[in-house]
Structure formats: C-alpha cells, structure tokens
Amino acid sequence: xxxxxxxxxxxxxxxxxxxxxxxxxxxxxxxxxxxxxxxxxxxxxxxxxxxxxxxxxxxxxxxxxxxxxxxxxxxxxxxxxxxxxxxxxxxxxxxxxxxxxxxxxxxxxxxxxxxxxxxxxxxxxxxxxxxxxxxxxxxxxxxxxxxxxxxxxxxxxxxxxxxxxxxxxxxxxxxxxxxxxxxxx
Numbered sequence: 001x002x003x004x005x006x007x008x009x010x011x012x013x014x015x016x017x018x019x020x021x022x023x024x025x026x027x028x029x030x031x032x033x034x035x036x037x038x039x040x041x042x043x044x045x046x047x048x049x050x051x052x053x054x055x056x057x058x059x060x061x062x063x064x065x066x067x068x069x070x071x072x073x074x075x076x077x078x079x080x081x082x083x084x085x086x087x088x089x090x091x092x093x094x095x096x097x098x099x100x101x102x103x104x105x106x107x108x109x110x111x112x113x114x115x116x117x118x119x120x121x122x123x124x125x126x127x128x129x130x131x132x133x134x135x136x137x138x139x140x141x142x143x144x145x146x147x148x149x150x151x152x153x154x155x156x157x158x159x160x161x162x163x164x165x166x167x168x169x170x171x172x173x174x175x176x177x178x179x180x181x182x183x184x185x
Contacts, residue, residue, distance in 0.1 A: 005063040005113045007054045013045045019097035026159045065110045088126040111145045127172045132165040147172045
C-alpha cells in the first residue's frame, strides 16, 4: 500500500473523533496523553487548537495519512512543540484509524515520511516522541524508523484496569537518520 502525508483540515477532526471514540479512554490516553476527556469531541479539539493548525504560529502541523489508490484518510500524526533554538520538535497524536490496517507497515512508512518532513522542510536536528511502555507495537515501529529509547518516567498513568504505565521518551537525531535513510528517499 502506498501512502502520502498531506496537511489535515479542521473538517477532518470528525474522522479522528470517530476513530478514538470507537475505542476507550485508555486508548485515547495513549494517543493524546491527558489533553482530552473521553469521549473525544470536535469541540475539544477545536478548543485545544485555539491558535489554529498548520503554521509555526500555531506550533502544530497535523498531517493526514492518505492511501493513494483510494484517496482515503487512514490515519494522522502531528509534528509540534517546535523549539527553534534547539531545532527540535515532537511527533505526537499518531494513529492508524482502521484497526484492520494496523500491523501492515503503514505506520512505519508514515513515520518515515513525517521524519523526512521534519528534517528537510523544517531543518530540525532532532525529533522526539513519547510512548507508554505498554505499547510494544508502537515502540517497534519507532525503532524501525531509527528512534532510540531515552528517558523513562515511571508510573506516569494508571489505566482503567489499574495497570501502571511508564512514559518512554524516544529520540531520533538528524545525523543518525541521514546515515540510515536509503538513497532513493
């Protein structure tokens, strides 16, 4: 399956809300941390992005993951929290919406494309992300793209089942990425 990233519009918020609300609160926390309350609403998202989206002034670029053949939005991710002094940003709120498409490599491909945008278009030197330690599938995806495990914050969240989740920061430096990116990209 071939995909591309394109900037998301606020009119796409409803699709994300539907993806999240087909799951549960714990899934939403994995996706967004404690930013929202479950069930997610378009109004919560609009309030959170009160400065707008897709500009440096808003400090967030939201990309939809689009399957090229069908032109269908199948996921989304964000590049945000830009630090112009350190030349770094954070990837967050990464989701493949249709669970039947997870595990097919789409996430890895989308992340590679987002990293490329960060390093080439925005001139970043480092990209970070956060993931809960219980999300082994996501961690493997991030490692395939070149992210390395960094600081662990123990017991950052208690799930609805009473399980303690630790937050893992993962980091990718531009120099590492440049050494490993295939020439064809």
